[in-house]
Amino acid sequence: MSTYLVQPENSAIAQSAGLTENTVKFGVIGYGYWGPNVVRNLEQLEQADVLTICDVSPAARNRASKLYPQIDVKSDPADLISSSKIDAVAVVTPVWTHYELAKAALEHGKHIFVEKPFTSNVAQAEELIELATRKNLKIMVDHTFLFTGAVRKIKQLLEDDALGKLLYYDSTRVNLGLFQHDVNVVWDLAPHDLSIMNYLIQESPEAIVATGQTHLNRHEDIAFMTVYFPNKIIAHLNVNWLSPVKVRTTLIGGEKKMLVWNDLEADEKIKIYDKGVNVTSQEGVYNLLVNYRSGDMWAPKIEQVEALHRELSYFVDCIQNDETPINDGIAGLRVVRMLEAASESLRHRGALVRL
Amino acid sequence: MSTYLVQPENSAIAQSAGLTENTVKFGVIGYGYWGPNVVRNLEQLEQADVLTICDVSPAARNRASKLYPQIDVKSDPADLISSSKIDAVAVVTPVWTHYELAKAALEHGKHIFVEKPFTSNVAQAEELIELATRKNLKIMVDHTFLFTGAVRKIKQLLEDDALGKLLYYDSTRVNLGLFQHDVNVVWDLAPHDLSIMNYLIQESPEAIVATGQTHLNRHEDIAFMTVYFPNKIIAHLNVNWLSPVKVRTTLIGGEKKMLVWNDLEADEKIKIYDKGVNVTSQEGVYNLLVNYRSGDMWAPKIEQVEALHRELSYFVDCIQNDETPINDGIAGLRVVRMLEAASESLRHRGALVRL
Amino acid sequence: MSTYLVQPENSAIAQSAGLTENTVKFGVIGYGYWGPNVVRNLEQLEQADVLTICDVSPAARNRASKLYPQIDVKSDPADLISSSKIDAVAVVTPVWTHYELAKAALEHGKHIFVEKPFTSNVAQAEELIELATRKNLKIMVDHTFLFTGAVRKIKQLLEDDALGKLLYYDSTRVNLGLFQHDVNVVWDLAPHDLSIMNYLIQESPEAIVATGQTHLNRHEDIAFMTVYFPNKIIAHLNVNWLSPVKVRTTLIGGEKKMLVWNDLEADEKIKIYDKGVNVTSQEGVYNLLVNYRSGDMWAPKIEQVEALHRELSYFVDCIQNDETPINDGIAGLRVVRMLEAASESLRHRGALVRL
Amino acid sequence: MSTYLVQPENSAIAQSAGLTENTVKFGVIGYGYWGPNVVRNLEQLEQADVLTICDVSPAARNRASKLYPQIDVKSDPADLISSSKIDAVAVVTPVWTHYELAKAALEHGKHIFVEKPFTSNVAQAEELIELATRKNLKIMVDHTFLFTGAVRKIKQLLEDDALGKLLYYDSTRVNLGLFQHDVNVVWDLAPHDLSIMNYLIQESPEAIVATGQTHLNRHEDIAFMTVYFPNKIIAHLNVNWLSPVKVRTTLIGGEKKMLVWNDLEADEKIKIYDKGVNVTSQEGVYNLLVNYRSGDMWAPKIEQVEALHRELSYFVDCIQNDETPINDGIAGLRVVRMLEAASESLRHRGALVRL
16 A cells, blocks of 8 residues: 555556556446546556447447447447456446446456446455455456545545544535436445545444435435444545535544545645644543644645546556555445445434444 | 514514613623623613623623623622512523523513523423413523524525425534533534524424534534434534534525525525426336426525624513514423434434434 | 527527538648647537648647548648638637738638637738638637637626626736747737627727736736726726636626626636615715615526537538628737737836727 | 834733833824724723824714713814823824824824825825924824734745745725725725735835726726836736625735735635746747746634734834834835825826836
């Protein structure tokens, strides 16, 4: 992980060292909303090559063919998965198809890059991880946000202990969103925050409480999750498909400093406040002396690299150098386990579900 | 209630109608942070007169004496409460003292104006209400926010059905706050939102789920509450003493329109969005047709009157005309019941507590 | 002009009416920063076809060839200009080359679409207009902003007299900008505002005062322009290449209402304030009675169409239907005349230059 | 001046050192909008005492008497000015009365504190300065902004050379303002910015260009001023009584860093950007190599002291210790000279007026 943070230019070095015969050959399944971005970024990498794109929609196949006349475009994923020329498969399809496609790809000896959330349930994720381990294949779950300049900067601040002991993580991700017909708002929006939170907070989450409401559909369109961590760290997620305004704000409170990450700001996405509370106990717990500190605010410069580009470059790196990604199957499983727990808590109107 | 909304100038009319011999004589207990505002506003009313101020702190009494040489300043509230010259007592002291002071005042035949939250528990509130009813005295609980231009405007919009059927109420009230030594963050900050919510939402809340964490103190300093209402209305409150930034934002979603109330904006506190979602069921529940609407935004002009002034004027009005305030003991009790339920839910890490 | 405002879908109607044999064949000169956008949008129009792209840079030609294998890519504009297959030429090159290229294109009977500012001086613009008129050819100057949803909405508001008599137009367009080596900040940034202003304000500007400073270069990098119009309308432009923050804000004051256009807002780009001043003269000019009005604010929904797409579609329309564009050569000349006047005023440290 | 910046607590030290018999006795002329603030702050100072307040309006005198029963309240300033008990006179009246009142006070041996702008013209200011110098009396012109935390912080940054060589100063001060019947918008709003600018920029201004327009009144209600300084420093002021929104923003550009001061922000009034442009000349002036730097942003903590309190405390200090204030008569004259020049330039539609 430290390599990931300290030397992002690693892959470039490796590439120039003459490994081009090692180019990773990709098949991409799914060319709807996100698939075109995956293909575009893979095509920009020197160490990667897309041989085949697959989609069930003729319109999608048509778009792919026009833009990439040199790439084979198919309707049936089976050909792609069984092709001996392909080293890695990107599964960029709805979540309920992930397990079957990913399993087939692993069985045919392909590394897999899977859209988030990883799978529809914990059992599927565990089986895929076991299979990949047995066959010594890589799984990367597309937790794209981990590769943004903002999250990398926050990770660095936490590793440098700039905030001090962590107190809370409070995220709001709301807007008038596209309704998903097959999942609720938690499965749609929370994977972003859960993957970021798991990456930033070293502790393992202990339990989840989730509340919410279904207004227009069979699935919850507004939900609130509390996640309990050890050492009194608490996290909270507010996800909502019915908000008139778009909000993407996370507050992270530490004993030494606190930060606000507003992902909608063009510049100054992260503001670090030299603010805090000191508590000195005096003459028993009933007489606490509370001091407030309020100092400067500081907005560090954030790198402006496309996160997906960096992520896919890192995936190719991990394959070529046989390294385990930070966003491997286990990271994906952790998110799925929390989504499952949240859904169970939702069904019981906020009952505590232990992880 | 409609009178309150439609004719705020009522009391002024009444006053000019020659009722000045009816001036309500006040005693004010507590001259710390909020008490001076109560005294100042009462002194500005033609129909009210402050005869006595009482505070245990010599420094507070000193400040009061200097500013109001004509007012009697005492240390013992007993004199004030038993004085035959006084019609009404304002209790502007810590919550744990409310019950005893209010009870004594009611027993001596005084109307009472009590700082929020009304009492420390439900039993106390019920007893005070019963006592006031028996003696035909008024109770007003200081839910000041109900008298702001912003809340009055939102109430009017809801009464005019401008938003359509209500879907959710989502409020955030956070900052690096003054720690309260005797209560948690819910009892400190949530009474504002609970009183507003109860006023705006016609339905009675059914159940509460509250989660939170205690970091620096014996009491929770961060908490999240979900309140379930009938008809799928859901409310959520985010209160936090440890935030680096001050946030005072409420989202209210309706089927026709949605609004954002940002109380920190100097102008444009309320923005109403002509946005929404239409769902048409087609061929069974599995094929929903979802349409988004996105139209103009509109920020109505908000009156700029001091809320406490309007509230106290209305209290005097209610006494003089024997009317029941919108923020009477029952409104105060409703908030206390929800605070009690939230505390119980907090103790059980988010267990559902029915109201 | 009313057609342009009222029926933007006109060209689509025309297209479906079976005019496809009339497709306008384009040659595009310049494939640097803006040229690719022109080509992409022309290629998306049913009634337009790009036959040839021309650029002196081999790298630019390479990019064009890869993306558009079906388009002829050349280095010498002469071929393109003299080609009998081409109906219209888009000149998307530095301003000092516009005159020569546009003149040659007109002489070869081509309609021309010219990047703003139109020409390097007034004489060139006048000559091109005269030439086009003589040969009955269309000139469109690329004042793209006129085709944004924001400017169209403001135009509509003014045509509906929503603001009342216009008082002032005050624009700020600053950021840490790309230095232009061949022109000053006025020639670089002000053409946007001048073209918008000329479009919105019905009156003809009378005189200009411009001040500024040269810090790092041979050319002014910061400048301030005042433009005097008849009927006491005053306009002001603040342009700056050395600002730490990006600002794109225009205030437009009318007697009835005032508006703020912030082009950096994702939503709510235009806010209309029901604010104003009423002056009633009483007993001679020395006793004016001034009343302030302050009412609601309103942010109309703005269309989200790509401006360049609408502009090029409109250009094709004007060619096919022999109509004069709102942004014709005369509109381009008007901007050039003001830029020339501003430069002269700058040289004399703010001397008034009549137009 | 360094004392002023480095040791603001100086006067407190002096006071506690037993100089209380030296208390400065004040007479305050004018108890309209600003006068009450002057009286309140003087009354809070240990080293100052207000003996007499004077106002021509019976209502104003009434308000003063009620709030300060211990202070003598008069209608005729002559008594106050000639009183042997008074050491210093605060002139808080309309500008056209300053000269006469201040002159009389100086002739009677009083130090004077004069509302800004100092006088109605340069000749008056020069005469008052000459008179005060001859009689060894202090003049302080009420340039309150110099004593805000924001301006003090910016001054410190400039003294520490944090911004590098100054390039420009660009200020906007607009809103739907109170019309002044006796002066134009420049005389009403620009004194703030001119006094700040003169304080922050070490150079002496060389010339002014001012443009503007009169819409509703006999006086300009919108105006734009450019001020030329030596060493290519340029300043610009945008003042407007007819803006729908309030703006109080100043951009200050330096070669090393740039700052934005937004006085309407509750926190983070000043943001310092590590942004800039480096120009390296290569092979003659035609080949400039321009590099952009873009780094962190930093918002220093700003002191939250009432500026007028600090200013009056400093005035008392200057009297007691015979020191010359930073905002003395000469500073006041400098502003008046620029206002006079601006008015002259306005009359000639932007003609350059040398200072």
